[in-house]
Amino acid sequence: MIFLLFMLVFPIIYTVWLSFHRWFASSIKEPQFVGLFNYITALSDKRFLLGILRMLYYTGGSVIIETILGLIVALLLNKEFRGRGLIRTLILLPMVATPVAISLVWLMLYDPACGVFGWFLQQIGLPSIEWVNDPKFVIPSLILVDVWMWTPLIALIGLAGLSSLPKDPYESAKIDGANSWQVFWFITLPLLRPTLMVALLFRTIDALKWFDTIWVITKGGPGFSSETLNIYIYKTAFEYLNMGYSSALLVMFFSIILAISLMLTKARRKQW
């Protein structure tokens, strides 16, 4: 228990302490107290501010697409058909596969010279795009990878939710002559909302701090065009070794995650 508290609490206290200091891991000098200097610097740091925007873009894009697709897949799999168990098992695989390995595969699919995706676009007569090498398309391309990895999670959570829904409202709706769209919109969706919101909350938290695939596929490039906040902090800490500044960024990063999760939790309680 003490070990646990030490492990969880020490990093927080140390990070906050360090965030008021100026210190590079490469220097032999002791940390020097600078008050709020790191925080003030951050407010005019373009990479930090743009990093937040990119993080929100990445997270928002991923979570919205995953929720919609996940819901569709859940509804598909909720029907009885042969091979349903097999499909449910197969779509588990993307979310446990080692992210680094998966990133390599997507890097290959996106490759401008020999990638399958570029070739496919050409075949159906679309102009080939540069995927992760184009600043405009890099984040959408990364979102696609995220969607691939994590839609199954939402789908399976949704499926668990669907199978535990009460039967009564459906029967009365049938008697009232509601069509299947109305049934979905007015019965299934509201009943499923609490389950979906939990899934959404976890996906949002994870997407905000996602690192592996972005780092392996682009390292935040080309230029800084896919440098989310998490990637920027990583670079500040472990490439520039600017520990004081990165700690200040971390404190703000954690506050943002906390604020967004609280907002989502509130939204979940409302209207119920």
Added chain:
Amino acid sequence: MSGSRNAKQIIKNIIFRILLGVVLLFYMFPLLWMVISSFKTQADNMSVPPVIIFQPTVQNYINVISDNPFLQYTFNSFYVAIFATGLALVFGLPVAYYIARFKCKKLAIAILLSRMMPGISYLVPWFILFSRLRLVGTYTGLIFTHLTVTLPLVIWIMIGFFEDIPKSYEEAAFLDGASDLTCFFRIMLPLVKPGLVSSGILTFIQSWNTFMYSVVMANHNTQTLPVAVFNFLSYGGIDWGGLTAAATLITLPVLVLALLIQRHLVSGLTFGGIKG
């Protein structure tokens, strides 16, 4: 009337099948492509349009294993993951039991908060501390940082399992004069065995997949498989066959383990947020 209804049904059925097919194709394609490419020569992998029919070769696998200390990396991965899982169970089980039995909400929330913390906020302090202690690049450092992922996970999953056990079991044990420890080891642990297995496997997978901690904390002798494979990337011209062969080798154990615990996987991955 019944004829057109039937036709409508058939069309619906066909659309349903097509949608299913699209979903399946989208999810399986990258994994399939990984395995297929790993059996292709570099020339086949580079060819446009992609070749479907080719002469399969295992040369990529031979190269990966013989050109690199791949077995060493595999050993590192296993070593770190086993210790990170084992220690997480040793430290995590009593805590989970405590939280479940005494309804210790505050501690539970603390653990949930730790799930929300960005990984780097652990990494920075630990990195500084460990570089002072000269533990960067050692197994100890690696295992310790992996514990920040595995320990909260074990605790959170196991709380659910402990809560499912009726209190009467313990009360009976206490009446028979069992001490706290006997009760925990002789009564509770055997009862949560299924939970133990699935949380153990899940934490093993998480530790196996962990990349960011490993990339910072490992040196070239202790690097785990994800780090090693990531480093293959920077060796100039990309050898797709070799890369996908390595990727296949890394992913394989995880996929097999995941299939063993598929029932508990979703609730584990959402950190017990959903009981599937």
